[in-house]
Amino acid sequence: MGTAEQLAAAGVGFGDEVVVPSYATAEAAEAVRSIGALPLFADIDPGSFCLDPAAVARAVTPRTAAIVPVHLFGHPADLMALRLVAAERGLLLVEHVDHTEERGGSSPRQANAAYLTSRLTGVVTPVTAPGVVHRYDSYVVRVPGNGRPDRDAFARALRARGVRCRVPVQTPVHRMPSFRRELWLPETERAADECLALPVEEEMTRRELQRLVSVCNGLGGLVPLAAA
Structure with a gap:
């Protein structure tokens, strides 16, 4: 059900x-x-x-x-x-199964995620709670800074260099017009401003992963708006 x-x-x-x-x-x-x-x-x-x-x-x-x-x-x-x-x-x-999420969980995807986590700098890589197996349906990093312009500028710079990326949650549900609530959820707001999903698919080659790391690290974390 x-x-x-x-x-x-x-x-x-x-x-x-x-x-x-x-x-x-x-x-x-x-x-x-x-x-x-x-x-x-x-x-x-x-x-x-x-x-x-x-x-x-x-x-x-x-x-x-x-x-x-x-x-x-x-x-x-x-x-x-x-x-x-x-x-x-x-x-x-009741546990909800989100049917819009990608379904990863293969060893190659987890190996790709481990590779990125060990080499990416300038972004905050995913955290896994002790004793938990992360399937990496999406590889979501944080671009820390003073709010959305930093993450969005970083994303535009990545795309300009041929790296696919996406904002995983564009708008928190409580801010959508049909569900709008006047409440402050600080961690939700911070995640909505900082998070970016990077490619981690099973079919990615080592060369593609190396290029992803090189581009991300070359940007050095935060990207000024003028540079994007």
């Missing part, structure tokens, strides 16, 4: 709140709204980009009925901690 069906089968519906991440696609929030419930957005862990259990606990209200974590970019959400929050508050927990 899909997320909406699982929630509905458990009796979640009109008037209930369901905690979902805003830093993701709108799929989970749409599933919640499709059964008449209200998406309740909580902040993310800055390392995994998935729901932060502590933020979830803070967001819960008497109307909250369930938590719907989303595994993002191939890094699983912290289900153990989220189950503890759910158990303490008497909430349902």
Whole structure:
């Protein structure tokens, strides 16, 4: 069963709140709204980009009925901690499968990710929680700085040099017109400003990986707007 069906089968519906991440696609929030419930957005862990259990606990209200974590970019959400929050508050927990995510997980993709992580400088490479297997559906780095212009300038400079890249989450769900909420999720906002997905596909050759590293490192991290 899909997320909406699982929630509905458990009796979640009109008037209930369901905690979902805003830093993701709108799929989970749409599933919640499709059964008449209200998406309740909580902040993310800055390392995994998935729901932060502590933020979830803070967001819960008497109307909250369930938590719907989303595994993002191939890094699983912290289900153990989220189950503890759910158990303490008497909430349902339903894992959401985001069908818009790439499905990686092959050894070549993970080997490519390891190569990039060991050689990239000037960007913050992905973090993997202890004991977790990262599938690297996407290889998402941070371009740290003072906000979106730094990341976007870096992306334009990469593309100008023939390197494919994309912003993995263009707009957090709580800022989309159909879901707009007046709330501040600092880690979500920071990730939306800093994150960039670099190519890591299984079919990439070592030469392509070396060129990717060379171009990224040659830019030296932040790129002034005028240089892009």
